[in-house]
Amino acid sequence: MxxxxxxxxxxxxxxxxxxxxxxxxxxxxxxxxxxxxxxxxxxxxxxxxxxxxxxxxxxxLSGIADMTGIGRSDEDGRGWRIGALATLAECRSHPGLAADFPLVKEAARVIAAPAVRNLATIGGNVLSRTGDMATALLALDAELLWLNDAGTHSEPLSAWLDREREGISGAPGLLLAILPSAFLGVSMISKTRRFCAFHKAGRREAFIPPVVNVALNVAFDEGGAVADIRIAAGGGTMIPARLAAAEALTLGRVPDAALLAALHAAVNEEYAPKPDPFVGEAYRRMTAANLVAAALWKAGSDARASGEEGEPCC
Structure with a gap:
């Protein structure tokens, strides 16, 4: 043209x-x-x-129809495609998406004010690199669908954020959609023994990045031990990241006092926030550790209470 x-x-x-x-x-x-x-x-x-x-x-981009909408993305109905232009309000209110991926709904709920959520898009929030939605989507193994001169291709959100963290800045194309992934080993349609949580801490009345945000996505086996887990954390000007060491620590273990203490220490060690003149690094680390440990404790308690009829919790 x-x-x-x-x-x-x-x-x-x-x-x-x-x-x-x-x-x-x-x-x-x-x-x-x-x-x-x-x-x-x-x-x-x-x-x-x-x-x-x-x-x-x-x-x-507002007139581009194929970048809008929220819907199933594959034949078996287990995958979802969220158009990059879907507003945060739409992400929060879509009944099917909220049922399968309550982390998306909860993250959308706590971003800014209603007037902003009616305009702001999920793609813009993710591409800001520090948005709450990026943390939630990391815990869902989400992929990004890009368009460039070579055509369309997808890549893990985590891979793009890793490049941004390393200083290899810039989107590799135009973001078309976001594809939250089915939880590894556990159907995202079945609510059995799968739990999630999204929390943020900060000065909510001031429209500034949160001090800390964390996302937890966990599945338990029949004995109440962690079968699979995703923990992501961000906040401030930090590009959010998965906490792989903390995740590995929990696998195969029941969330008891010993595990929660060890998890708290692991998150405090692994989480790498950026300090600013208002909130120090030590405070951010402690807050993240508190939020993650509390979220896993609640998920474990809910799993034991609900037996084989677990429900997503945010």
Whole structure:
């Protein structure tokens, strides 16, 4: 697609592509002078705070139908596809998604205020790198579906965040959708002995990143021992990460006092937050450890109380 040189020099200029591929080609033509925008809530906050300069060109994605919607993604009905332009309010209210992935619903519930959630998209929250939704989706082994010159491809959210953490910055394409994965070894449709939790701590009345956020996704065997688990944590300006050592510590063990104490110490050791002038690193570590240990204790207690009829808990 060709665009006149004069049009590209206008500032500001808003482009309205009708499909994802047109949006991607526009970005390649205009290069660094263009920014994708949908809900615009994060960009507006950054512009008003002087954190980024107002771009010469905005590529409005809101009219691209194949980047919207929430629905089943495969024939057996176990997978889900969340369009990158799905709003946080939609993620919270979708009954099927909330039933299979309550972590998504709970993370959406605690992000900002209702007016923001009605505009903000799940894709924008994830691409901010520090959004609450990224932490929740890490605990669901979510994948990102990208579009670039080579076509479409998916990759684990964890892989993209790892590159960002290592300083290899930038999205490898236009984010089309997010694909939360079925819990390894346990059907996401069956509620039996599967539990989850999402918690955040911070100054909720101020629209700033939380001090800490944590997500837990755990399955128990018939004896009440941890059969599979995902623990993710973020907060502040930290790019969220899985806590692999803490996860490994719990496998095959019943959440008793000894395990919870060991888990608390492991999270305190492994969690690597970024301090700021207001909240120190030690406080963030202790808060994350408290939240994770408490979440596993509650999940274990609920599993014992519910027997074989476990229910997702957030």
């Amino acid at each position: 060709a665009h006149s040189h004069e049009a590209l020099l206008r500032s500001p200029y808003v482009w309205h592509p009708i499909c994802a591929r047109e949006a991607w080609h526009l970005k390649q033509e205009i290069d660094a002078g263009a920014v994708f925008v949908a809900g615009g809530t994060l960009l507006r906050t950054q512009w008003e705070a002087g954190l980024v300069t107002f771009p010469a060109h905005l590529i409005d």
